[in-house]
Amino acid sequence: MRTPRALRPLIESLATVALGLVAGGLLIWAFGHSPVAAYRALAVGAFGTREDLLETLAFATPLMLTALTFAVGVRGGLFNIGAEGQMYLGAVGATFVAGMVPMPAGVHLAAATLAGMLAGALWALIPAVLKAWRGAHEVISTIMCNWIALHLSMYLAINFLAEPGRAERTVPALPTARYPVLSEESTLTAVVFVAVAFALLVYAYLWGTRAGYELRLAGENPDAARYAGVRPERVVVLSFVIGGLAAGLAGASQVIGRPPAWSLYATLGNVTTLGFDGIGVALVGRNHPVGGILAAVLFGALAKGGRLMEYEVGVLSELVRALNGIIVLAMAVPELWNLVGRRLGR
């Protein structure tokens, strides 16, 4: 029996994750801990109780969105590593509407969410326009935009959004602009449903519509896309905007969808690196929106379970981040395997 084609990427990704865990185990062992005990703590910490599982999903929520940013870029032939900056601006946009613009319940939550998404998309337009009409390489421009976004967001947070009397964070979201908490024992809110729905919507868009087809065509073969009458500038803008919406939503989710702060720290401490982490998540998820959701749950589990691993076994939390890196590196193994096969097999 041959494996169904659709399942191949999933199986390969799972094998990669397993490989990464084994390599990570060696690392843990090298630091003088028992890998078995460490992984048991990791699993218990991530999935042990209902609350642990929910908390894992809370960690996964922003990651599936920033992974989406990167994935949509790759599908359109772009290397968009600007999720980090777009996410900052999304958080700022959501904070502003949620904390400073009173509105009726219901409308307020939607408005704050949209404000975050639009802010992310607007920020993504800068590298998009530079790429589409000036040919500036998106890797350079998105990295630059990330730095600008960092300092711009801190400036806005400190000078315009700060909570009076508290320098370390912005005004909290008004109760009308907070996603309902799903369980008192965890920080998971209903924003997870919005995140999953958005990822699925993007999936349906990319694979089910004419515009999505053209976007993927441009990523797969730019010359064939021109042959099919696709304008490259449009694809660049479209894929940046979708990515920006996703990253903006990720930023918003950490302000209006994550207790207990319900606000943005002035140092951006509650959102930093979520954008970069999304790149690794997207790679493990094979640049697929649905794969990204699954991979985000995995990385969420590592983040959540890693805390118990540190607490119970004494493994440094830095090792957990190293584990993330090893898994991403292991993604290169199938290609390496092919390469070795070409050398030896032929």
Place this chain on the structure above:
Amino acid sequence: MREQAPRVWMRGIHKVYPDGTAALKGVDFHVHAGEIVALLGENGAGKTTLMKVLSGLLRPTRGEVWVDGRPVHFRNPSDALRCGIGMVHQVFTLVPPFTALQNVLLGQEGTRVLSPLPEASARASVQALLEEVGLEVPLDVPVESLPVGVQQRVEICKTLYRGTSVLILDEPTSALTPVEVDEFFRFLSRLRDRGTAIVLITHKLREVLEVSDRVVVLRQGVVAGELPTSSATAEKLAELMVGQLTALRVRRTPRAPGQPVLSVRGLTVRNDQGRVAVRDLSFDVREGEILGVAGVEGNGQSELVQALTGLRRPESGEVHLEGERVPFLEPLALYRRGLAHVPEDKARFGLALGFDLVENSILGRQREPQFLSWLGRLNRPVILRYAQELVRRFHVVAPDLATPVRSLSGGNQQRLLVGREISKEPRLVVAMHPTRGLDVASTLYIRELLVQMRDAGKAVLLVSADLDEVLELSDRIAVMYAGQFVGLGPAEAFRRETVGLLMGGVVPAGDADAARAPSPH
């Protein structure tokens, strides 16, 4: 006949690729010193695989290779070179900005990574080699500015300079003009007379009969036949190659052409380097005719086709479709006016190799309302039925519709592409190299489809480097040279030799009328 042991003897060679394809199923092959062996076969018959095994690029799954009576195991091309076996590939491995001399010396055994090339000291020996074998190569010109034919000589010189006495050539004539081919064959004969063993991979029957001493025909990974060239005929070789006697010619009935469908006036197009590639070109293609454009590649054909199909903005000139000027030459606008385009490089322009058959079947047609439902969504059921229809009607062989097009053979890829374009019900078909690299069956089929289009009253512009294809299919023939048509007239007015000379930029004395002053009609 021959007493001495063969230079190379391959016995029972099997090759199974990692994806499970059995490319060779027990092939025996040998070549003697001072002999030209033609290795004939369709695409996918295993010719190139067999020679890659011999030149150390691939390892056989099973079987032995003997050189001068000793078994050898090549791990890489350097091992093979040490035994005097060298291969010249279809795609050259030259460094474009380097001179011919530098290219010949590059990667030479014994040169250190960081030391400069021993240009001064090696010049004399390279020169001597060239004189000995009778090759003319300007040594101090960057190879990128040399014509393809001369680049090939550099490539051959590079291989010979490494001491090659078994020379493998993979489709060496594909980019040469007929004049160059003759010269090239004379060179091969001289080389043979010096004692070099030569293996010529080809699928052109004429070449086999003209230059080789012995023919080995491969079919689907086994030797289908082996015979001295003196007792071979084109029909016999073709039969061995395809397994049955196929009519090698497409039948074409006379037909009076109608109104012009495509009118080109004063078209000038620049290439990527900004040089004028198409110069002030005017011509018509009429209903129910095939206008064949012959010419050596690189004389502006690509730029012409790209301009006519909206892939390249022309510098000046007008294009009319059915009497109406096309204001913006853009793909979608042209498709709407009835253009079907079979591009020169199917994998680059016409297909997305990572997409499956279904998605490729609407490439370029994705905006047609019949394939869409509300909100710009793709109408999956309709597209699926359409893809099934294409596969059935144009005999595309594929495991299933969800197969990525990458894993189809070239012939099946082209069937899908041509089928898709033809099923648009076009008014004008622009096809460039439509059968390049295809197996015989697919080639015949694609050519038949083009003739069917013509018979159905479509206008067909056929641009091809394959002279036989142009001669066989065209109602009128144009020869493109240096961005212009140096000859344009009814097909009957052209003899093969005439076209060959025109392709090389030579206006034959007797045919001056056909060549001079090409009128639009």
